[in-house]
Amino acid sequence: LHLSAVKLAELHSDLKIQEKDELSWKKLKAEGLDEDGEKEAKLRRNLNVIMTKYGMNGKKDSQLLDTNYIKDGTDSDTLDDPRLEKLWSKAKTSGKFSDEELDKLWREFKHHKEKIHEYNILLETVSRTEDIHKNVINPSEENLVKEEILHNKHRELKEKLRSINQGFERLRKVSHQGYDTTSEFEEPRVIDLWDMAKSANFTEKELESFREELKHFEAKIEKHHHYQKQLEISHQKLKHVEGTGDKEHLNRNKEKYAMLEEKTKELGYKVKKHLQDLSSRISQGLQHNEL
Secondary structure, eight states, X not given: OOOOHHHHHHHHHXXXXXXXXXXXXXXXXXXXXXXXXXXXXXXXXXXXXXXXXXTOSSOGGGSOOOOOTTTTOGGGSOOSOHHHHHHHHHHHHSSOOOHHHHHHHHHHHHHHHHHHHHHHHHHHHHHHHHHHHHTOOXXXXXXXXXHHHHHHHHHHHHHHHHHXXXXXXXXXXXXXXXXXXXXXXXXXXXXXXXXXHHHSSOOHHHHHHHHHXXXXXXXXXXXXXXXXXXXHHHHHHHHHHHTTTOHHHHHHHHHHHHHHHHHHHHHHHHHHHHHHHHHHHHHHHHHHHHO
């Protein structure tokens, strides 16, 4: 796969969550609680996203290339969208961003690209499901259940599209004006969650509580970013020491690398699981708005 140390740690975290979700689903299925197959379909979609994200789906052009800016710099990847490419080019040459801010902005662009990709996967899934549903001649109770599944998927598509549109407007604004020093959050995923939370059916008290939780979540993400950077630096040092033949120095570097790798995996899993839980709560709040 030719993935960097950081990307391998991220893959490990994603697969760990997928494995846990599949084990939970197997228990539900054994108890007859996924008769409509919606949870199984979502698991397949999630696995498809992971396979595509890390270039494991057999399509050479679909892999999200290594974006670790410490090693390769931010120009090592493309955004696959002319609008995003234009905004990124303008931001890079504007002189409004420090190197650190450009790194942060690049993460926002990459996050937006991944959101579009996940939306397209879901859209393709919905289209296939609709085609199958249209070919059914005799309506039945089972088909009514499938109609409800389609309705839920369309609602999920609507939520993702709204998030994409909000995200693009933010990127457009930041690229032209620079970062707002009074902004409440900096991490792209947290900004997305906060924007969606403000649109959900939360009371003022619930929203304030959610805001505080997002602050803790952002701190957790920053800690994860720190370990990712340290892991990549350690990986580079290890490669250098391997060429010197100094066994004692090599063993020390291997131990440090193994410790950083394990910590990065652990934090990555916690961040992604927390993100999953927060997204689920917001999704429930948005659904209440539609009722």
